[in-house]
Amino acid sequence: MQKKPQNDLFLRACLRQSTEYTPVWLMRQAGRYLPEYRHTRAQAGSFMGLATNPGYATEVTLQPLDRYSLDAAILFSDILTVPDAMGLGLGFAQGEGPKFEKVVRDEAAVAALQVPDMERLRYVFDAVRSIRHALNGRVPLIGFSGSPWTLACYMVEGGGSDDYRLVKSLMYSRPDLMHRILQVNALAVADYLNAQIDAGAQAVMVFDSWGGVLADGAFQTFSLSYTAMVLSKLKTQHEGQRIPRIVFTKGGGQWLHDMNTLDCEVLGLDWTTHLGQARAKVGGSVGGPGKALQGNIDPNVLFAPPAQIATEVRRVLDSFGKPHTDPHSSGPTHIFNLGHGISQFTPPEHVAALVETVHQHSRHMRQA
Amino acid sequence: MQKKPQNDLFLRACLRQSTEYTPVWLMRQAGRYLPEYRHTRAQAGSFMGLATNPGYATEVTLQPLDRYSLDAAILFSDILTVPDAMGLGLGFAQGEGPKFEKVVRDEAAVAALQVPDMERLRYVFDAVRSIRHALNGRVPLIGFSGSPWTLACYMVEGGGSDDYRLVKSLMYSRPDLMHRILQVNALAVADYLNAQIDAGAQAVMVFDSWGGVLADGAFQTFSLSYTAMVLSKLKTQHEGQRIPRIVFTKGGGQWLHDMNTLDCEVLGLDWTTHLGQARAKVGGSVGGPGKALQGNIDPNVLFAPPAQIATEVRRVLDSFGKPHTDPHSSGPTHIFNLGHGISQFTPPEHVAALVETVHQHSRHMRQA
Numbered sequence: 001m002q003k004k005p006q007n008d009l010f011l012r013a014c015l016r017q018s019t020e021y022t023p024v025w026l027m028r029q030a031g032r033y034l035p036e037y038r039h040t041r042a043q044a045g046s047f048m049g050l051a052t053n054p055g056y057a058t059e060v061t062l063q064p065l066d067r068y069s070l071d072a073a074i075l076f077s078d079i080l081t082v083p084d085a086m087g088l089g090l091g092f093a094q095g096e097g098p099k100f101e102k103v104v105r106d107e108a109a110v111a112a113l114q115v116p117d118m119e120r121l122r123y124v125f126d127a128v129r130s131i132r133h134a135l136n137g138r139v140p141l142i143g144f145s146g147s148p149w150t151l152a153c154y155m156v157e158g159g160g161s162d163d164y165r166l167v168k169s170l171m172y173s174r175p176d177l178m179h180r181i182l183q184v185n186a187l188a189v190a191d192y193l194n195a196q197i198d199a200g201a202q203a204v205m206v207f208d209s210w211g212g213v214l215a216d217g218a219f220q221t222f223s224l225s226y227t228a229m230v231l232s233k234l235k236t237q238h239e240g241q242r243i244p245r246i247v248f249t250k251g252g253g254q255w256l257h258d259m260n261t262l263d264c265e266v267l268g269l270d271w272t273t274h275l276g277q278a279r280a281k282v283g284g285s286v287g288g289p290g291k292a293l294q295g296n297i298d299p300n301v302l303f304a305p306p307a308q309i310a311t312e313v314r315r316v317l318d319s320f321g322k323p324h325t326d327p328h329s330s331g332p333t334h335i336f337n338l339g340h341g342i343s344q345f346t347p348p349e350h351v352a353a354l355v356e357t358v359h360q361h362s363r364h365m366r367q368a
Numbered sequence: 369m370q371k372k373p374q375n376d377l378f379l380r381a382c383l384r385q386s387t388e389y390t391p392v393w394l395m396r397q398a399g400r401y402l403p404e405y406r407h408t409r410a411q412a413g414s415f416m417g418l419a420t421n422p423g424y425a426t427e428v429t430l431q432p433l434d435r436y437s438l439d440a441a442i443l444f445s446d447i448l449t450v451p452d453a454m455g456l457g458l459g460f461a462q463g464e465g466p467k468f469e470k471v472v473r474d475e476a477a478v479a480a481l482q483v484p485d486m487e488r489l490r491y492v493f494d495a496v497r498s499i500r501h502a503l504n505g506r507v508p509l510i511g512f513s514g515s516p517w518t519l520a521c522y523m524v525e526g527g528g529s530d531d532y533r534l535v536k537s538l539m540y541s542r543p544d545l546m547h548r549i550l551q552v553n554a555l556a557v558a559d560y561l562n563a564q565i566d567a568g569a570q571a572v573m574v575f576d577s578w579g580g581v582l583a584d585g586a587f588q589t590f591s592l593s594y595t596a597m598v599l600s601k602l603k604t605q606h607e608g609q610r611i612p613r614i615v616f617t618k619g620g621g622q623w624l625h626d627m628n629t630l631d632c633e634v635l636g637l638d639w640t641t642h643l644g645q646a647r648a649k650v651g652g653s654v655g656g657p658g659k660a661l662q663g664n665i666d667p668n669v670l671f672a673p674p675a676q677i678a679t680e681v682r683r684v685l686d687s688f689g690k691p692h693t694d695p696h697s698s699g700p701t702h703i704f705n706l707g708h709g710i711s712q713f714t715p716p717e718h719v720a721a722l723v724e725t726v727h728q729h730s731r732h733m734r735q736a
Contacts, residue, residue, distance in 0.1 A: 168669075308540055
């Protein structure tokens with residue numbers, strides 16, 4: 001059994017337990033904005049060379065922790081590992097986004113889809129084990145996956161998209177085929193996250209990065225219900241510890257009441273949602289049920305000078321309001337994060353200003 | 369004085385007056401998906417050659433009306449004509465989006481910005497006059513402009529953007545400069561829309577296409593308040609007719625309560641918002657104040673076969689619910705539209721299925 005983290009604030013906040021300050025981590029915190037990351041990636045030769053090598057994945061996962069007092073680590077990987085393991089052939093052309101060799105657009109391709117053998121994703125679980133070992137209890141490790149819908153977007157489009165024309169054309173024309181893709185994806189994502197938990201992930205996050213492009217109604221049918229299916233199959237405990245589950249739908253702020261029905265501990269929010277209003281809707285009260293909230297500063301704030309970054313960080317913390325401080329009960333809690341992944345153009349020293357302000361101001365709020 | 373339109377359902381619905389069916393028009397209804405548009409554009413040589421020639425602009429504005437029973441026409445133009453008239457030099461490279469020769473990113477460029485002489489936009493007002501003449505009262509003509517914030521996005525970025533990094537960097541770093549840009553834009557947009565009204569536009573629409581990329585708080589400060597400034601300066605009557613004003617913020621569904629404070633008649637919605645919920649928030653009741661709602665089907669629905677298009681159209685109409693039918697009072701009304709511009713890849717015959725279903729089903733709803 002691995003030891004509990006020395007800094008368990010992130011896990012405590014996920015479970016709506018009081019903490020002495022607001023924990024913070026950043027989506028894509030291990031990434032291209034860090035020169036040390038670019039150095040490791042150059043050694044690895046390619047993005048997939050980096051992601052599939054547990055040694056490199058461990059190295060880059062820990063890099064931001066050595067620079068900043070972050071309260072959690074997140075597995076370095078890609079959200080498209082699962083469709084890659086399904087045989088679609090993931091590649092990253094220089095300077096471009098991900099591209100699949102095969103796409104899933106017709107009846108035959110949909111019929112051929114299967115939940116992949118998790119052995120093909122062993123490099124991910126090896127990375128989780130390696131990172132846990134290297135962390136040695138400093139902070140908790142978060143595992144993750146793309147949501148069934150978000151994976152389907154890439155599988156149908158074959159890569160990123162501006163308008164989601166192909167995946168939505170399939171969804172509106174042949175909802176039966178779309179449901180079959182999403183069902184396979186949901187089963188695969190559940191297996192994948194459970195294997196990450198077995199390997200040592202102490203919390204898991206479902207990135208529904210493209211749920212927000214769906215129409216009201218379609219979101220609930222084609223994204224939310226399959227995220228719910230994943231959650232229904234996840235382990236909630238491992239080695240005696242609870243495993244919190246985070247769901248983040250970018251652009252999902254209007255569907256908070258629907259998302260509140262999910263069997264998860266934390267909801268992630270992007271910057272368009274007012275945290276205080278979200279808290280009122282889904283945050284619950286002390287002693288009552290509710291969701292912890294994660295987010296939600298605009299990553300572009302990090303392009304401002306440190307003084308303005310501090311102002312905006314305080315504004316986001318204040319918009320949530322004072323988290324509960326009752327050590328004997330659960331209640332509304334906030335995990336500070338960006339509302340989306342950090343930009344590759346971010347000046348690294350600006351991240352320090354953000355992290356320090358989160359810690360300082362959130363300690364101050366609890367004393368006020 | 370020009371005569372009232374024979375089909376005034378669109379104007380009546382804008383003013384929350386009852387109509388025998390739900391009027392429909394489509395954002396970007398005159399555009400590349402129509403072969404006759406592509407033919408005219410080829411004759412014009414370029415997009416700006418098309419937009420700056422009142423004869424061509426008239427021709428393409430009327431093209432969709434000849435194919436479909438649409439209930440309104442919208443001026444064929446571009447949202448970037450105003451910054452172009454400010455001297456930024458708008459161009460459209462082949463197969464790419466708009467690009468400005470000059471960008472507004474520093475103190476000197478901001479200081480040099482001025483409300484342009486409307487004489488430089490005379491081609492737009494000439495087009496409005498020409499289109500009104502050609503319409504000869506068939507349906508009302510809508511004029512439009514980009515919102516101050518949306519224009520600022522293009523002026524700072526120099527073109528489209530994935531992440532709005534440059535405009536948000538300026539906004540967070542130098543809010544004083546951003547406010548100055550937005551103030552100039554608001555005054556220019558107000559002059560521009562008033563001149564369109566003088567030339568014959570019977571309703572005007574402000575496209576806040578990029579308001580939804582802003583953080584909560586920043587939206588109210590940097591987008592909404594400048595849209596409000598535009599509205600405060602607009603003529604509300606012309607030649608004895610009321611001129612309804614429509615505001616559409618793509619991605620603005622979470623801010624409906626804020627948008628309800630705008631002095632306009634109609635709010636446009638994208639597909640992520642449930643029309644019935646929006647109606648409950650801002651649609652008002654019979655005899656009481658409220659906004660008409662415009663929208664909001666996902667343009668990608670048009671890639672499905674006609675039977676599925678009809679199903680989705682009925683779903684959107686039903687989500688609004690039965691509009692009020694009291695001929696002696698104002699009350700909740702709906703103008704059917706897409707939630708964003710029509711895709712250039714849309715099969716033209718699919719648009720007919722949409723328009724016909726809107727008319728048929730909305731007549732049926734009123735009788736039920």
